[in-house]
């Protein structure tokens with residue numbers, strides 16, 4: 001994968017290109033008996049934010065230098081991030097399964113959106129208007145503002161109908177199916193699609 005100019009660290013997370021879905025996927029292999037937590041520390045959370053472009057390398061350095069000075073704040077921010085992530089998972093799963101969204105999950109997202117709204121404004125940039133957030137180093141929680149905002153934007157848009165869960169029974173990563181026929185089944189052909197193909201190949205060989 002090509003690294004962005006000015007990056008100091010190679011990408012760590014495998015990203016599908018939608019910020020809030022990528023965030024939900026940071027609990028990997030969710031439906032398996034051994035889900036893998038990719039956000040084990042605040043450093044991982046910050047790294048995710050660099051990979052997705054929420055934080056610049058300079059902003060990431062800022063947090064890296066302060067985490068050990070303010071461990072309680074960082075720990076609290078990580079806990080809030082994981083709570084938001086699980087609320088988002090509950091909301092998207094309910095929507096995809098045409099169920100009522102759990103109230104506690106909506107309340108958690110709305111609390112994060114409220115926080116994001118207090119720190120965001122519309123600005124003109126290159127002939128268009130876009131959301132801009134206040135200094136993203138002003139709080140250990142700051143990266144949750146763009147994540148909550150991205151989730152709300154997707155939930156309230158017509159793109160919501162394109163959210164899919166990977167067909168692999170142990171993966172179920174969420175992704176936006178922007179393929180022409182909207183029949184995409186796997187999070188990435190490189191990973192799950194191939195694994196499924198290999199499984200079918202060996203199953204056929206066994207029964208042959």
Ligand SMILES: [Zn+2]
Pocket residue numbers: 166167168171172173186187188191192
């Ligand atoms: Zn998958």
